[in-house]
Amino acid sequence: METNEVMERAEKVLMHTYGRYPLVLDHGEGMYLYDNDGKEYLDFAAGIGVFAIGYNNPDYNAALIEQIGKLTHTSNYYYNVPSTLAAEKFTKASGMDRVFFTNSGTEAVEGAIKLARKYYYNKKKKADSEIIAMNHSFHGRTMGAVAVTGTESYRIPFEPLIGNVKFAEYNDLQSVKDLVTDKTAAIIMETLQGEGGIHPATCEFLKGVRKLCDEKDILLILDEVQCGMGRTGKMFAYQSLGVTPDIVTCAKGLGSGVPVGAFGAKERVATALVPGDHGSTYGGNPFVCAAVSKVFDIFEEKNLLENANVVGDYLWEKLEEFAKKHSDIVVDHRGMKMMQGLEFKNDVHDTVKRGMDNGLITIAAGANVIRFLPPLIAEKKHVDEMIEKLEKSL
Numbered sequence: 001m002e003t004n005e006v007m008e009r010a011e012k013v014l015m016h017t018y019g020r021y022p023l024v025l026d027h028g029e030g031m032y033l034y035d036n037d038g039k040e041y042l043d044f045a046a047g048i049g050v051f052a053i054g055y056n057n058p059d060y061n062a063a064l065i066e067q068i069g070k071l072t073h074t075s076n077y078y079y080n081v082p083s084t085l086a087a088e089k090f091t092k093a094s095g096m097d098r099v100f101f102t103n104s105g106t107e108a109v110e111g112a113i114k115l116a117r118k119y120y121y122n123k124k125k126k127a128d129s130e131i132i133a134m135n136h137s138f139h140g141r142t143m144g145a146v147a148v149t150g151t152e153s154y155r156i157p158f159e160p161l162i163g164n165v166k167f168a169e170y171n172d173l174q175s176v177k178d179l180v181t182d183k184t185a186a187i188i189m190e191t192l193q194g195e196g197g198i199h200p201a202t203c204e205f206l207k208g209v210r211k212l213c214d215e216k217d218i219l220l221i222l223d224e225v226q227c228g229m230g231r232t233g234k235m236f237a238y239q240s241l242g243v244t245p246d247i248v249t250c251a252k253g254l255g256s257g258v259p260v261g262a263f264g265a266k267e268r269v270a271t272a273l274v275p276g277d278h279g280s281t282y283g284g285n286p287f288v289c290a291a292v293s294k295v296f297d298i299f300e301e302k303n304l305l306e307n308a309n310v311v312g313d314y315l316w317e318k319l320e321e322f323a324k325k326h327s328d329i330v331v332d333h334r335g336m337k338m339m340q341g342l343e344f345k346n347d348v349h350d351t352v353k354r355g356m357d358n359g360l361i362t363i364a365a366g367a368n369v370i371r372f373l374p375p376l377i378a379e380k381k382h383v384d385e386m387i388e389k390l391e392k393s394l
């Protein structure tokens with residue numbers, strides 16, 4: 001199909017929930033994507049932080065093909081090897097004791113909320129719990145996740161949502177303390193806010209919230225759907241900040257291309273859910289779990305965490321230089337390792353679009369921030385190429 005024809009036909013039948021760029025993608029290889037006409041793009045968005053291992057990894061493909069030939073789905077009423085291995089690798093990497101696999105990030109957040117509510121219900125024998133979430137947060141598009149998302153335009157048209165949610169200021173411990181009552185079941189936040197414009201939690205804030213949760217038996221839910229899976233140089237961002245949550249959510253990089261998410265929890269919390277409380281037909285089937293399991297193996301074989309640290313530091317250095325050089329239009333540079341953002345004075349969508357003309361894919365976070373979420377296999381030479389193409393796109 002011709003490129004224009006694809007776009008015209010798609011616009012007629014797909015719901016208009018995305019402002020799509022005029023780009024028809026065909027295939028990927030390592031750090032690069034190729035469009036319908038064969039044009040090459042250096043990819044610093046990775047499908048919104050999904051393709052941690054890069055495109056067309058032969059080991060990953062082989063593991064998936066092998067599993068397709070055996071069994072893709074069984075329902076969760078039986079055991080299978082891939083989900084057992086994936087769960088072992090996930091709990092080891094996250095420091096959690098148990099995991100539930102979902103089909104997406106938003107479902108992981110739904111599950112985390114249900115788990116927190118059930119834990120509270122078991123404790124208090126009352127269904128009146130409250131949740132504290134953060135302004136400018138993003139947790140997904142289903143009703144529970146929307147209810148804890150801090151951007152009003154994402155939330156208000158869809159009300160009434162789940163109730164008893166209050167919003168505090170991110171990195172302002174007092175604003176969290178002010179909202180705590182004896183009904184507070186959980187505090188939910190991203191360890192590093194992604195969609196809201198690349199805002200990392202300060203160590204002081206996160207440790208303060210952890211202490212508050214410990215004192216009041218409140219559960220700390222850290223949403224690492226975007227910042228987890230090596231993006232910040234550790235498997236999970238909280239591991240850099242010396243804090244362990246009671247519940248963690250994960251997705252995006254976890255499947256590196258197949259739809260899978262997860263919420264994990266410490267034993268004393270996880271056991272609040274008993275048979276009948278939660279489930280998913282597809283969730284964590286052998287096909288997606290074969291992918292998850294292979295992704296963890298590839299992290300080890302390719303030393304992706306170490307690479308994320310080395311190349312993440314280099315990306316920081318280069319974006320700092322870039323921000324200084326263009327201080328007339330760039331107002332801030334934030335983030336950690338392979339998850340960074342540049343805040344511009346003006347709307348960045350035209351710059352992102354010109355990047356595509358120049359063979360570079362990045363994504364915006366809100367109106368004024370360009371996000372850099374490269375595959376974790378990126379090398380220094382890719383950072384140099386990205387900076388050169390970004391310069392051209394200003």
Ligand SMILES: *Cc1c(COP(=O)(O)O)cnc(C)c1O
Binds near residue numbers: 104109224225
């Ligand atoms: C992307 C994202 C989600 C939602 O994940 P989906 O797979 O799109 O449902 C939730 N939380 C955070 C922090 C995210 O970045």
